[in-house]
Amino acid sequence: MGKRKRRDAREATPTVASPELPSQPVSGPDAATVPPPASATPAPPPLPRWWPWLVLTLAAVAYLQTLQYDFSLDDIPLIKESVRIQRLSNTPQFFRENYWGASGRSLYRPLTLLSYALNYKLNGLHPAGYHLVNVLLHVGCCWVLLHLTWLLCRNPAALITALWFAVHPVHVEAVANVVGRAELQAFLGLALTVWWYFRAQEEANAGHWRRAGWLAAGTVLAYAVGAFSKEGGILAPAVIVLTEILVPERRALLRGRPFAMLSMAALAGVAGLFVGLRAGAVLSPLGHPGWAQVPAVDRVLTALRIEAEYVHLLVFPKTLLADYAVGDVPIARHLLAPGVPAALLLLAGLVVIALLTWRRLPTVPWGVCLFFGTLLPTSNLLFAIGLMKAERVLYTPSAGIVAGAAAIWVWACSRYRARRLMWTGATVVTLALLTRTWVRNADWRDNLSLGLATLQVSQESPMFHTILFKSYRARNEHNLARRHGLQVLALTPNDTAAWFNQGNLELDEKNYARAVECYRHALNLDPNHLGAMNNLGRTLMEAHDPTGAAGIFENVRRLDPNHPASYLNLLSIYLSRGNLDAALPLAEEAVRRFPDSAAVQLNASVAFEKSGQKDRAAEARKRAVRLDPDILKRKEVRSR
Numbered sequence: 001m002g003k004r005k006r007r008d009a010r011e012a013t014p015t016v017a018s019p020e021l022p023s024q025p026v027s028g029p030d031a032a033t034v035p036p037p038a039s040a041t042p043a044p045p046p047l048p049r050w051w052p053w054l055v056l057t058l059a060a061v062a063y064l065q066t067l068q069y070d071f072s073l074d075d076i077p078l079i080k081e082s083v084r085i086q087r088l089s090n091t092p093q094f095f096r097e098n099y100w101g102a103s104g105r106s107l108y109r110p111l112t113l114l115s116y117a118l119n120y121k122l123n124g125l126h127p128a129g130y131h132l133v134n135v136l137l138h139v140g141c142c143w144v145l146l147h148l149t150w151l152l153c154r155n156p157a158a159l160i161t162a163l164w165f166a167v168h169p170v171h172v173e174a175v176a177n178v179v180g181r182a183e184l185q186a187f188l189g190l191a192l193t194v195w196w197y198f199r200a201q202e203e204a205n206a207g208h209w210r211r212a213g214w215l216a217a218g219t220v221l222a223y224a225v226g227a228f229s230k231e232g233g234i235l236a237p238a239v240i241v242l243t244e245i246l247v248p249e250r251r252a253l254l255r256g257r258p259f260a261m262l263s264m265a266a267l268a269g270v271a272g273l274f275v276g277l278r279a280g281a282v283l284s285p286l287g288h289p290g291w292a293q294v295p296a297v298d299r300v301l302t303a304l305r306i307e308a309e310y311v312h313l314l315v316f317p318k319t320l321l322a323d324y325a326v327g328d329v330p331i332a333r334h335l336l337a338p339g340v341p342a343a344l345l346l347l348a349g350l351v352v353i354a355l356l357t358w359r360r361l362p363t364v365p366w367g368v369c370l371f372f373g374t375l376l377p378t379s380n381l382l383f384a385i386g387l388m389k390a391e392r393v394l395y396t397p398s399a400g401i402v403a404g405a406a407a408i409w410v411w412a413c414s415r416y417r418a419r420r421l422m423w424t425g426a427t428v429v430t431l432a433l434l435t436r437t438w439v440r441n442a443d444w445r446d447n448l449s450l451g452l453a454t455l456q457v458s459q460e461s462p463m464f465h466t467i468l469f470k471s472y473r474a475r476n477e478h479n480l481a482r483r484h485g486l487q488v489l490a491l492t493p494n495d496t497a498a499w500f501n502q503g504n505l506e507l508d509e510k511n512y513a514r515a516v517e518c519y520r521h522a523l524n525l526d527p528n529h530l531g532a533m534n535n536l537g538r539t540l541m542e543a544h545d546p547t548g549a550a551g552i553f554e555n556v557r558r559l560d561p562n563h564p565a566s567y568l569n570l571l572s573i574y575l576s577r578g579n580l581d582a583a584l585p586l587a588e589e590a591v592r593r594f595p596d597s598a599a600v601q602l603n604a605s606v607a608f609e610k611s612g613q614k615d616r617a618a619e620a621r622k623r624a625v626r627l628d629p630d631i632l633k634r635k636e637v638r639s640r
Contacts, residue, residue, distance in 0.1 A: 047150050051159045052143055058430070059142040059166035062437050063135045066176045067128050070446040073322065073467075075178045078116070080125060085116040095228075098281045106386065108278040111228040112182040130178040137184040138175045142166040144191040149403055151198055152247060153363045155414075160406040160426045165399055167434040169317045173392040176444035177322075183395040186233040189226020190374075190396065193219050193236035194243065197263060201252040204259040212259065220266045227274045232377050232396060234274060237267050242369050246362040290326040291384035301332035301340055303380040306389050308343030310375070311350070313391065314401045317433070320440055322454050324389040325461040353404075363407035370400030447471050462491045466501065473505055481505055496526040503535060512543040530560050537569055546573045564594045571603045575610065583607045591620065598628035 071080050084090050084101060094114055099107035115133065123129030146162035165171075174180035200215035226233025244251045252260035291299060306329065313320070321328065332340050354365035375397040378385060387393075406426075413422035443453035451468040454461055465484045472481035485505060488498045503518030519536035522529055537552035550573050556566040567590040574583035587607035594600040605620035624631055 044154055047147065047158075051162075052146060055142050055146050055159070055162040055166055056139055058163060058434065059139040060135060062167045062434055063138060063175050063441065065438065065441050066131045066135065066444065069131060069176065069444060070127050071130075071178060072444060072447045072450055073177055073179070075127075075130075076447075078179055079120075079130065082116070085113060085120050088117050088121055090117065095277055096281055098283075106282050107231075108281050109182050109228070109230055110277075111225060112179075112185060112230065115181060115185065115229075116178075127178070131176075134175050134178060134181055134184060137181065137188060138166075138171070141184060141188050141191065144188060144195055145399055148191050148195045149363065149406075151195065151250070152243070152366060152403075153407060153410075155410055156422065156426075157363060157403070157406040157410040160410065161399070161403045163426070163430050164402045164406060164433060167430055167437050168314070168398060168402065169320060169433060169436040169440045170313055170391050170394050170398060172320070172437060172440045172444060173322060173390075174395040176441055177392070180392050180395075182230040183392055185229035186226050186231075187396045187399070189222050189224070189229060189233045190236045190239065191399075192222035193226060193267070194239050196222060197240050198243070198250055198252075200263060201250075201257070201260055204257075205252075216259075216263050216266070219263060220270060223267050224270050224274075227270065231278075232374055234271055235374055235377075237264060237271070238373060239370065240264075242366060242373070246358070246366050246369075290329060290331075290388045291380070294331055294384070298331050298333055299384060300381055301335065301337065302329070302388075304347060305332055305337075305339045305343040307372075307375065307379060308339070308346045309389070310394055310397070311346060311371075311401065314394065314398055315405075317436055319457055320391060321457055322391075322443075322450055323458065323461050323463045325458055325463070326388070327460045328458050329388040353408075357408075361407050361411055364404040367400035367402070367404030367407070370403070371397045372400075374400070460491060462488050462495070462498075465491070466498070469501060469505075473508070478505060478509060494525060496522045496529055496532070499525065500529065500532045500535070503532065503539075507535060507539055507542075510542070512539055515539045516543075528559060530556055530563070533559075534565050534569070537566075541569065541573065546577060549573060562593070564590065564597045564600050567594070568599055568603055571607060575603075575606055580607070580611050584611050595623075596627060598624040598631045601627065602631055 078100075079085060084093065091114055094110040094117075099109045099113065116130075119130050119133060142162050142165055145165055146158055149158040149161045152158070174183040196215045196219040200212045200219060203209075203212035203215060223233070223236050226236060241253065244254045253264055294302075330338075332338075335341070350368050350371075354368040357364040375393070376382065378387070378390075378393040380388070409425065410422060413419065413425070443450055447467045448471040451464045451471060454464045455468070458464070465488045469481050469484040469488065472478070472484065482505060485498070485502045488495065489502060492498055499518050499522035503515045503522065506512075506515035506518055516536065516539055519532045519539065522532040523536070526532070533552055533556050537549045537556065540546075540549035540552065550570060553566045553570045553573070556563075557570065560566070567586060570586055571583055571590065574580075574586065584607055587604035590597075590600045591604045601620045601624035605617040605624065608614075608620060609617035
């Protein structure tokens with residue numbers, strides 16, 4: 001009866017007629033009194049003008065100290081020692097080859113290589129210019145993230161997300177290490193793609209077709225930048241669909257609007273181009289020794305535990321590592337292996353939180369899905385990749401966790417009307433993260449600093465023992481170098497590079513017998529290791545065995561006729577023994593093969609002069625000086 005009475009009362013309630021709107025626009029003094037339509041949607045609040053400036057400032061301040069830093073880790077082979085990036089004319093080659101220029105590597109990042117080449121064109125090999133570009137890219141990423149999250153929530157959570165992202169110490173590897181630029185460019189491309197896509201839909205809905213067209217073109221360009229900078233950038237369309245699912249007022253593609261469908265078709269075309277070019281450049285996948293002989297089930301359990309460890313790093317970034325050695329990532333052999341049950345509970349908890357906040361706080365499920373989705377290609381869940389665990393891969397996924405945490409924090413404080421607590425807590429967290437970032441930055445000053453910091457946490461990292469070995473050897477601190485070199489041999493006794501490096505140290509100290517032993521051990525492991533072969537020949541030369549050295553260098557020349565070292569060494573041997581019959585044709589071949597090598601031209605000039613070809617010798621000597629004006633001075637110093 002009660003229900004029926006209430007229903008009757010509702011039915012009896014008279015409807016209130018909406019005020020009639022004039023058929024023509026009202027002007028004059030009465031215009032302000034005309035009420036707006038009852039169904040009118042209020043305009044969304046604009047982004048506060050000071051927010052972007054605050055984000056840009058903090059993002060820059062967090063990493064300004066890195067402008068003084070040197071190259072480190074993969075910066076050295078990919079930038080400092082790379083010939084490819086020294087010519088912008090190699091740009092087509094960047095799109096035809098993989099990232100490392102070797103068929104055994106599975107990375108494809110042509111626009112990242114192009115950015116190194118542009119850096120080289122502007123400032124050569126001065127590290128400050130490269131670090132400056134990374135800082136500017138990070139600042140740009142934070143600025144775009146602020147605008148993107150503002151589209152989602154239109155409240156202070158957008159600012160807090162951008163601030164925490166800007167100063168989070170887990171990003172130090174991506175920003176302070178120059179080759180982390182791949183992560184920065186990929187994120188910038190992905191975030192710009194999503195932001196400009198939705199801005200284009202707004203303009204199209206408003207009938208501003210020219211502006212919508214420019215934004216759509218920018219969307220396609222940004223998508224290409226992200227995808228061709230790092231493979232993960234290809235996921236931008238998935239983030240667009242995710243956003244439309246979670247934020248109904250942003251739906252355009254899901255409602256079948258032609259402009260949105262056309263935009264997505266253009267993105268699909270870029271994705272197809274990327275997949276096609278990558279297939280031609282990448283010939284084989286890149287594996288990691290830690291996954292060797294690991295069953296798929298064990299790999300998945302380990303990968304799930306690593307994902308939970310990533311979440312822990314984002315929440316409590318106390319212990320950070322530049323290299324997670326095999327010993328730092330134990331394989332999970334069963335469901336009850338250490339860390340696996342807790343990891344599964346944590347990951348399940350994230351999923352539950354996302355489901356509970358699906359309608360009330362769409363930024364939270366958006367962030368959780370962004371974390372899992374963008375981490376998936378590098379998670380080792382689908383297949384084993386060339387790393388087990390690395391902080392640099394968190395650059396894009398971290399935006400999801402940070403956005404979700406900021407949304408929950410703002411919602412909780414707003415519920416209890418604790419606005420002052422909201423800003424105070426956000427400020428305290430921001431300053432704590434910023435301080436940890438400054439401390440972590442100092443570890444990346446150079447390879448020596450990074451190696452010392454890493455070995456304090458991971459004492460069994462072969463990579464960083466090798467890095468310290470090379471750093472101390474370069475500083476002529478041979479006792480310290482030997483200690484780390486022997487540690488590498490103890491950890492990886494079948495590593496060709498470890499024996500080669502140890503041989504180099506023995507050669508430095510004129511321990512010829514020990515050097516020969518190390519180089520021969522390296523060649524037993526890898527018979528075609530040209531570095532070990534060439535240095536074995538040098539050792540035999542210095543040990544007064546020119547016949548043995550000549551045989552080694554001839555073998556090197558046969559295996560790699562396009563490297564000048566074997567020609568230089570053979571010329572030195574033949575000239576010192578007065579064997580002009582062998583030296584002269586070798587000099588002619590070397591000059592023809594290496595017209596831009598000053599050392600080859602100078603050595604060849606000696607052969608020409610001794611054979612009576614004075615004019616040709618003078619010409620070769622002049623060319624050597626043109627190529628390297630100081631080459632004669634260095635030769636004079638060495639001869640003393």
